[in-house]
Amino acid sequence: MAQTKVIALTGNQAAAEAMRQINFDIAAVYPISPQTELMGFFAEYVANGEVDTEMIAVDGEHSAMATCIGAAAAGARTITASAGPGIAYMVENLYVASGMRVPIVLLDVNRALSAPLSIHCDHADSMLTRDTSWISIFSENAQEAYHNIIMAVKISEKAMFPIIVNYDGYIVSHSIEDVEILDDETVRNFVGPSDIHRIPYPLLDTDKPVTYGATAQPDYYTECKYQQHVDFLKVYDIVREVFDEFAEISGKRYDFIEEYKTEDAEYIGISMGSSFGTLKDAVDRLREQGRKVGAIKIRLYRPFPVKEIAQALSKAKGVVVLDRADSFDGIGGPLFKDIATALLATENNPYLHNFIYGLGGREIHEEEFMRAFDRLERLEKGIETRENFVEYLQVRE
Amino acid sequence: MAKKRPIALLSELASHKETFGGDMPLAPGHRMCIGCGIPPIVNEVILAINEPVIISNATGCLEVTTGVYPVTAWNVPWIHVNFQSAATVMAGVEAAYKVLKKKGVIPEDKKIHFVAFGGDGGTYDIGFQALSATAERGHNVLYVCYNNEGYQNTGYQKSSATPIGAYTKTTPVGKAKVGKQEPRKDLTMIMAAHGIPYVAQASPHIFRDLTRKTKKAISMDGFKFINVLEPCTLSWRFSPEDTMRLAKLAVETRYWPVYEVIDGKYWKVNIKPKKPKPIEEYIAAQPRWKHVLKYPEILEKIQKEIDEKWNLLLHLEEMSKKLAEEEGVDYEELFKVPED
Numbered sequence: 001m002a003q004t005k006v007i008a009l010t011g012n013q014a015a016a017e018a019m020r021q022i023n024f025d026i027a028a029v030y031p032i033s034p035q036t037e038l039m040g041f042f043a044e045y046v047a048n049g050e051v052d053t054e055m056i057a058v059d060g061e062h063s064a065m066a067t068c069i070g071a072a073a074a075g076a077r078t079i080t081a082s083a084g085p086g087i088a089y090m091v092e093n094l095y096v097a098s099g100m101r102v103p104i105v106l107l108d109v110n111r112a113l114s115a116p117l118s119i120h121c122d123h124a125d126s127m128l129t130r131d132t133s134w135i136s137i138f139s140e141n142a143q144e145a146y147h148n149i150i151m152a153v154k155i156s157e158k159a160m161f162p163i164i165v166n167y168d169g170y171i172v173s174h175s176i177e178d179v180e181i182l183d184d185e186t187v188r189n190f191v192g193p194s195d196i197h198r199i200p201y202p203l204l205d206t207d208k209p210v211t212y213g214a215t216a217q218p219d220y221y222t223e224c225k226y227q228q229h230v231d232f233l234k235v236y237d238i239v240r241e242v243f244d245e246f247a248e249i250s251g252k253r254y255d256f257i258e259e260y261k262t263e264d265a266e267y268i269g270i271s272m273g274s275s276f277g278t279l280k281d282a283v284d285r286l287r288e289q290g291r292k293v294g295a296i297k298i299r300l301y302r303p304f305p306v307k308e309i310a311q312a313l314s315k316a317k318g319v320v321v322l323d324r325a326d327s328f329d330g331i332g333g334p335l336f337k338d339i340a341t342a343l344l345a346t347e348n349n350p351y352l353h354n355f356i357y358g359l360g361g362r363e364i365h366e367e368e369f370m371r372a373f374d375r376l377e378r379l380e381k382g383i384e385t386r387e388n389f390v391e392y393l394q395v396r397e
Numbered sequence: 398m399a400k401k402r403p404i405a406l407l408s409e410l411a412s413h414k415e416t417f418g419g420d421m422p423l424a425p426g427h428r429m430c431i432g433c434g435i436p437p438i439v440n441e442v443i444l445a446i447n448e449p450v451i452i453s454n455a456t457g458c459l460e461v462t463t464g465v466y467p468v469t470a471w472n473v474p475w476i477h478v479n480f481q482s483a484a485t486v487m488a489g490v491e492a493a494y495k496v497l498k499k500k501g502v503i504p505e506d507k508k509i510h511f512v513a514f515g516g517d518g519g520t521y522d523i524g525f526q527a528l529s530a531t532a533e534r535g536h537n538v539l540y541v542c543y544n545n546e547g548y549q550n551t552g553y554q555k556s557s558a559t560p561i562g563a564y565t566k567t568t569p570v571g572k573a574k575v576g577k578q579e580p581r582k583d584l585t586m587i588m589a590a591h592g593i594p595y596v597a598q599a600s601p602h603i604f605r606d607l608t609r610k611t612k613k614a615i616s617m618d619g620f621k622f623i624n625v626l627e628p629c630t631l632s633w634r635f636s637p638e639d640t641m642r643l644a645k646l647a648v649e650t651r652y653w654p655v656y657e658v659i660d661g662k663y664w665k666v667n668i669k670p671k672k673p674k675p676i677e678e679y680i681a682a683q684p685r686w687k688h689v690l691k692y693p694e695i696l697e698k699i700q701k702e703i704d705e706k707w708n709l710l711l712h713l714e715e716m717s718k719k720l721a722e723e724e725g726v727d728y729e730e731l732f733k734v735p736e737d
Contacts, residue, residue, distance in 0.1 A: 025496045054496040059530030066482035070489025203474045206449035213477035214464030
């Protein structure tokens with residue numbers, strides 16, 4: 001077990017600390033709020049010679065990801081970070097990275113998308129990445145962000161897929177919390193040293209020339225994508241394996257989802273990211289009223305934990321999915337559709353409702369989540385009716 | 398009914414060990430057009446380098462024709478990410494090399510050269526921001542633009558390298574407008590303004606010059622840029638056997654001056670045609686452009702652009718000699734290629 005110490009850090013500071021300990025080979029950086037200060041903190045480590053990292057201040061997020069792809073294919077351990085519009089700008093290259101099967105860590109300090117311009121938190125940026133074949137993990141707080149980054153390196157390199165670690169802009173990135181930090185040696189042993197042969201075909205092995213990024217015509221494109229499809233399904237086991245290994249060094253055991261008072265719960269709320277604490281408070285207050293409610297947090301967002309969700313909802317009467325992004329499609333938020341699909345894997349058929357909340361940094365309070373449970377229960381009992389599956393939770397009409 | 402052609406399984410193809418094309422970095426068997434000027438440019442550049450190279454490639458003619466899954470024409474490590482990223486991808490590879498050398502992962506004496514290729518679309522237009530930024534950051538990369546003055550891979554649309562008056566699919570010749578309305582952008586000058594160690598223009602028909610320029614470029618630390626005119630048989634619509642003749646005419650008419658620039662301040666014009674051929678001869682050889690011969694006002698603009706640029710280059714050369722003298726620098730020595 002590691003030596004640990006508890007220090008007060010913001011989410012961005014905790015992330016920078018993880019980056020320092022991992023000592024990434026390459027960090028491609030481009031400023032965008034609320035990610036900017038993360039790379040600012042890391043730049044101090046670079047400037048002081050505390051890391052060996054080549055920090056490349058590129059011309060934009062599209063180039064940031066292209067630089068990462070080049071570095072990762074070369075054989076370097078590579079990271080970048082962005083938020084909101086920056087994530088949108090790099091989307092083209094997210095597909096390239098996963099299609100080329102290079103391990104890269106991307107920190108998404110979750111931010112809303114324009115217009116109107118908002119630098120504050122929601123999950124619209126991350127939802128742009130959900131079909132990109134990147135592994136995606138959400139963090140509730142600075143502690144989880146710190147742990148997730150360390151685990152992400154290993155997951156990505158074992159799976160040969162790039163990985164996104166999400167944490168909420170400002171709410172996590174700029175709030176100070178107590179964070180338990182592992183000692184440097186433990187972290188470095190956990191991720192292992194730099195080595196171009198961490199990947200099977202490094203460009204820098206010039207004795208064995210390889211071609212990265214060839215064209216595929218209709219005769220082979222499908223086969224390429226099928227290989228990617230099959231391998232992406234293997235990510236579940238790899239994530240579980242790394243979660244187990246991490247538990248050994250840290251004493252902290254993570255799962256794909258986190259359940260709170262769901263055992264006997266009739267009504268379950270589901271959220272991702274920083275709002276889960278508020279959701280748990282809402283559950284506690286409703287429990288005080290004798291209501292059988294519970295909560296689920298999604299940690300592993302891609303690949304989606306279908307079986308775990310189906311199991312956790314196998315006895316529920318009603319489920320309210322709390323989406324921090326809207327899909328504007330007449331169906332519901334992105335997480336709502338994922339949950340609805342996961343329910344195909346259980347015999348149970350709970351009443352499913354969807355609320356959009358927390359857009360563009362709108363604060364969320366436990367009373368609002370309590371209202372979401374109330375609405376769910378009354379809908380399920382037929383006391384109220386609805387016109388759509390999806391409604392806005394916090395809006396001045 | 399058409400006979401169904403059996404397609405080999407990936408596992409069978411992956412087990413093939415043989416390669417062909419000998420030691421050519423870009424092996425024969427690729428799918429470029431007959432008479433295409435790109436393969437000679439690529440092989441002239443890479444063969445001028447006696448140490449290992451890694452190549453990055455922007456999307457375009459060179460890319461789509463040389464790595465077609467599951468086969469490749471590349472006998473050197475090669476990566477393509479997308480249209481606009483050839484420079485910055487190579488920056489990532491070069492930075493990886495640098496840091497892994499520092500960490501002792503790559504041996505201290507292992508020398509690798511980093512070369513990026515892009516067409517004018519991927520270099521002048523969509524890749525310009527990444528190119529400029531990579532140059533500014535001084536990555537040890539040689540960027541070679543094969544400039545065929547338009548988006549040829551997509552069937553010939555105008556780029557900012559297309560000359561005034563030229564027909565393209567997005568600048569047709571009609572009653573209201575005759576081809577492209579604007580003169581070509583001078584990217585070589587813009588790259589020289591970055592103050593990078595080495596910038597040059599070259600032509601594939603003078604292979605000794607391109608070889609020398611490549612050797613000169615890789616002998617210098619930092620970002621280097623060579624712009625090579627690449628006459629396109631398909632879109633400029635001349636016969637495949639005339640590619641080098643067109644390249645030669647471009648130089649002989651002073652349409653494409655062959656020159657080099659050290660540190661953005663010492664200029665040298667390598668070839669000075671004593672009696673330049675009339676631009677009409679070059680234009681007449683290209684059905685994409687020859688309609689301008691009927692428009693004296695456009696011809697005049699073309700000639701003016703050529704004359705002014707040529708005169709400017711000669712003045713820059715003279716100025717460089719004076720500057721070198723003032724600084725106590727040996728002007729001729731600046732352009733010499735160190736022995737291999």
